[in-house]
Amino acid sequence: MTGFGARLAAEMVDHGPLCVGIDPHPALLAEWGLPDSAAGLREFSLRVVEQLGGRVAALKPQSAFYERHGAAGIAALEETLAACRAAGTVAILDVKRGDIGSTMAAYAQAYLTPGAPLEADAITLSPFLGFGSLAPAIDLAVAHDKGVFILTLTSNPEGASVQHARGEAGSVAGSLCAAAGAVNEPFDPVGPVGLVIGATVGDAVARLSLDLAATRALILAPGVGAQGGTPEDIVRVFGPGRRVLASVSRSVLGRGPGGLRDAAAAVADTLRMAI
């Protein structure tokens, strides 16, 4: 079986293991000479897609910055996702949703149904209600060759209070890895369920004995660049040869609209060589 995992893995081979986060926060809009408005968001986002579409493995718009501007902001997000589709570039929408039952199904339909106004290729999910509660999104992703990335181990200091806690089946992060592996098992080499693990979690992967190889999961790793992580951290944290997609935002976007392509290409090359 192939599907989303194989598609994204192929993009990572073609363009390098780099996902550029589209994070139009007010300070960044100001640096680009754009207003903190829905029109500013739209202009920013479409320029990023125009410059990087077809040139990076994935783009990752951050929903929070669009939600700040209400319906007008969400309209800009719709256009951004449509532009990614038109460019043929994988769009991972960072929404970190998580709920149960018919509400979880509604979130899944919002983002993973072909033809939906906010259709993306993959979304991020938050498993505070348990991995099993996310089934409506995983099922819909599998049905439409789309993917999900599940928050597993984050590098912010407060994350350990939940993610390192231990239940009947070991650590919370470890249980999530095992559950992802079970869904991904029929897929080769990687499945539709990816994991979000920070590039700067230090030795936590080893300390919690996470068996990442067994998960058949692509790993989305934020924290490289402005947040302090280096490509070498990725090898140190995840081991050599892991399928890690580094998510970078400020260190590419901060170069301004004219410098995006060169900045992204340089980061992708560095990552490719290091990993």
Place this chain on the structure above:
Amino acid sequence: MTGFGARLAAEMVDHGPLCVGIDPHPALLAEWGLPDSAAGLREFSLRVVEQLGGRVAALKPQSAFYERHGAAGIAALEETLAACRAAGTVAILDVKRGDIGSTMAAYAQAYLTPGAPLEADAITLSPFLGFGSLAPAIDLAVAHDKGVFILTLTSNPEGASVQHARGEAGSVAGSLCAAAGAVNEPFDPVGPVGLVIGATVGDAVARLSLDLAATRALILAPGVGAQGGTPEDIVRVFGPGRRVLASVSRSVLGRGPGGLRDAAAAVADTLRMAI
């Protein structure tokens, strides 16, 4: 200190401890003779606010159902929140957001800044990245006399894998209670940080030794009514005299637009007598 907690507690005294969830899922829209579209959402939501505004302690729109319809759905959500404000009824927007740093700040601004297009009185938050990661939302809520409700203990069977797990400071749910209590400490009788605890979690509150009295938190309790919980469950789960706001959706909304007021009044009376 007073603020959001005192305001909502007073509404619960005036109208009974009932929050009606506005959950316009496709089946419910069909029952009301409305289309599964942004226009249907808008009509449904505004009728609920028209019928129940000023008559219940709080209304709780569920964001997922609006997100399904993209920017047009979010425009309907903007109108719904504005109608709650105009009616003077507390609007708890159920979004279950959770992120870190500037992204968490953007979510907070989206929903808790006076004048924002999606301004609510309170939002639900998901603490998978740790209670501390939610600080930007808690700080903004306190600054503007608004509130947050933090997912703590849910009644779906998969929730225990995370919420019952044990870290250095006891169970995940227990740590969240302690952290909420620390923020709420200066407030009397209740503070701006509420907790979401299912009405059907059985003996989990006792088993995890959660000291709810010490949290000075209002408890938002979904699960009463169509999901199987009874008003007696609330007393059994939370003990007598706790400040519990029962969230009910289908058993009120399923009565159709003409039966909303009677249904809500009946449920509120039953809850008031039981608690």
